[in-house]
Amino acid sequence: xxxxxxYNYDILILATGAKIAPEEIDGMKAEEWQKSVFDFYTFExxxxxRNKLREWEGGxxxxxxxxxxxxxxxxxxxxxxxxxxxxxxxKMRDKVEISFVTPLSGAFTKPKATAALDxxxxxxxxxxxxxxxxxSVDNDRKVxxxxxxxxxxxxxxxxxxxxxxxxxxxxxxxxxxxxxIPTNKATLQSLAFENIFVLGDASNxxxxxxxxxxxxxxxxxxxxxxxxxxxxxxxxxxDGHANCFIETGGGKALLIDFNYTHExxxxxxxxxxxxxxxxxxxxxxxHMGKLAFRWIYWNMxxxxxxxxxxxxxMEEAGKNFN
Amino acid sequence: xxKEIAGKMIKVNDxxxxxxxxxxxxxxxxxxxxxxxxVMTPRHWExxxxxxxxxxxxxALSIRKIGKSDVLDIKEFYQLFPQxxxxxxxxxxxxxxxxxxx
Numbered sequence: 001x002x003x004x005x006x007y008n009y010d011i012l013i014l015a016t017g018a019k020i021a022p023e024e025i026d027g028m029k030a031e032e033w034q035k036s037v038f039d040f041y042t043f044e045x046x047x048x049x050r051n052k053l054r055e056w057e058g059g060x061x062x063x064x065x066x067x068x069x070x071x072x073x074x075x076x077x078x079x080x081x082x083x084x085x086x087x088x089x090x091k092m093r094d095k096v097e098i099s100f101v102t103p104l105s106g107a108f109t110k111p112k113a114t115a116a117l118d119x120x121x122x123x124x125x126x127x128x129x130x131x132x133x134x135x136s137v138d139n140d141r142k143v144x145x146x147x148x149x150x151x152x153x154x155x156x157x158x159x160x161x162x163x164x165x166x167x168x169x170x171x172x173x174x175x176x177x178x179x180x181i182p183t184n185k186a187t188l189q190s191l192a193f194e195n196i197f198v199l200g201d202a203s204n205x206x207x208x209x210x211x212x213x214x215x216x217x218x219x220x221x222x223x224x225x226x227x228x229x230x231x232x233x234x235x236x237x238x239d240g241h242a243n244c245f246i247e248t249g250g251g252k253a254l255l256i257d258f259n260y261t262h263e264x265x266x267x268x269x270x271x272x273x274x275x276x277x278x279x280x281x282x283x284x285x286x287h288m289g290k291l292a293f294r295w296i297y298w299n300m301x302x303x304x305x306x307x308x309x310x311x312x313x314m315e316e317a318g319k320n321f322n
Numbered sequence: 323x324x325k326e327i328a329g330k331m332i333k334v335n336d337x338x339x340x341x342x343x344x345x346x347x348x349x350x351x352x353x354x355x356x357x358x359x360x361v362m363t364p365r366h367w368e369x370x371x372x373x374x375x376x377x378x379x380x381x382a383l384s385i386r387k388i389g390k391s392d393v394l395d396i397k398e399f400y401q402l403f404p405q406x407x408x409x410x411x412x413x414x415x416x417x418x419x420x421x422x423x424x
Contacts, residue, residue: 067386103385105409131406133385135396147385148400148407177390 011195011225014181016169018071018201018209020045022161025066027137037137037157040079041071049158053086058095059155064144065102066134069180070163071201071209073109074246074256076100077117079158084124085249099127101144101152106130110263113256116280120248163209165202180204185260186236188221195228197221207240207260215301216241216312241314243269245290253286255279259314265321270309272318279319328353339412339419343374346416354414362414366402369394370415377417383408384420 001007020041022029028037038052039045063080070076080100087093100107100121107117107128121128135147143151165179174181174192182191183203190196199221200214207213217238224234240260247253255277256264268275277289300307324331325338328349333341338354340346351370355362372393376383385408389396403410408420 067384105406131409133396147396148404177386 009195011197011228012193013197013199013221013225014169014190014202015199015214016166016202018069018163018165018180020161021164022159024162024164025134025136027139028066028159028161030137030139032137032139032142032157036142036155037139037159039159039161040075041160052156056156058087058092059097060153061096061098061156062144062152062154062158063098063100064132064134064157064159065104066160066162067103068109069209070160072244073208073210074244076102076158076160077107077121078247080121080126081124081246081248083158084126088249097127098125099129099152101129101132101134103133104130110258113258113264113280116254117246120254120282124249163201169202176204178204184236185240186238187224187234188217188238189224189228189234197225197228205238205240207238208242208244210242210244212243213241219312237313239313241312243310245286245293247287247290248282251287252282252284253290254282255286255289257314257319262314262316262319262321265319267319269318270315272315274318337413337419340416343416351414351416354416358410358413360403360410360414366414369399369402369411373411373415374417377412377415382420383412 020039022033022039034045034048038049040049061083063076063083065076077100080098083098084093087096106114107121108114118128129152132146132150132152134144136145137157138145142155143153144157145151163178165175165181167179169175169179169181174190176182181198181203183189183198183205184191185205185207188197188199188203190198199217201209220235220238227234242259243255243257245253245255255269257269257279258264264280266281267279269277269279277286296307323334325334326332328347330345330350332345332350335341340350348367352362355366360366372391373383381387385396388394388399388408399407412419
């Protein structure tokens with residue numbers, strides 16, 4: 001520990017998370033940082049951006065992702081949608097040009113959701129700049145430059161910097177090149193040490209770095225630690241299940257539900273064929289669902305109460321896979 | 323599905339990536355390169371061989387990994403394969419499109 005105290009362990013669960021590393025990109029954390037270049041993944045960043053948005057008079061707004069993976073891959077999209085809604089509300093949407101700049105080939109990481117989200121971006125007049133691998137931020141000219149020499153100018157750059165695991169993981173020698181811990185994607189056991197388990201964003205598993213993922217992982221991890229203590233084989237059960245609301249502005253939201261093998265598709269949730277929530281469709285009901293989730297989060301999730309009808313494994317019924 | 327590439331029927335997915343690496347030959351790679359307006363040089367083939375080897379060793383490919391390799395830097399990667407170098411080069415190499423995207 002920082003104070004020099006030492007704790008021994010028989011079993012260690014690492015849940016050290018991920019955080020932003022703007023210093024990874026030349027010129028990102030420079031003169032314009034928190035003046036015209038902002039992040040919203042830290043309290044200070046979000047606060048500074050809020051204050052900036054209150055007085056900003058318009059221009060080119062870029063919502064930008066540096067590189068994958070990032071915490072909550074839908075957050076930058078939500079920001080773009082909500083910015084559209086915010087500026088409409090302030091009656092200055094015509095003064096703001098919004099572009100979504102991403103290293104991916106489209107709005108999201110999975111093809112069907114990308115098609116639906118690309119359409120929504122288009123509908124909201126948000127331009128998409130895809131396949132953009134940023135090399136640097138030019139603070140003098142206010143442009144971002146990619147490795148191919150492509151440039152996108154900005155007046156306000158809202159970026160999601162590179163996400164990395166905690167430095168403690170780098171110091172322990174357990175991390176990969178982004179300080180994420182190589183982990184078995186089905187059992188959540190670390191690949192290097194059998195008595196170390198990894199929960200949430202700290203691992204390198206190919207699932208979204210999202211709260212819902214950590215929640216579903218926790219249920220499987222609890223069982224696996226019990227198995228490990230008894231000397232039993234671990235269950236290879238984690239399926240990469242993620243479930244995310246995407247606020248799309250104007251009191252509507254979209255809901256997506258997916259795992260390692262199934263990308264987000266249309267359907268109903270949580271009751272197959274019934275709903276009341278509709279997957280991959282923008283609706284007012286989904287927004288109400290998100291509001292209800294606030295209460296569920298504080299009053300059930302944090303207390304460890306099981307949420308009825310929502311299981312750690314993704315439900316395949318009620319979804320239109322083709 | 324199958325597509326005729328360099329005079330042979332080759333199994334590819336919707337996006338044109340080979341689904342059976344054993345069908346890959348340098349002629350197939352060259353034909354895919356041509357479709358993507360890339361003129362292959364010996365240096366291009368060195369990079370392709372490197373990517374194929376990384377894939378064989380189950381290394382997940384990303385722009386960052388390329389940058390940290392001692393084979394080439396990201397700038398050169400872009401010069402060789404402009405516009406989405408990872409997407410284009412893996413297609414030419416006959417290996418899957420990197421799923422660095424979650």
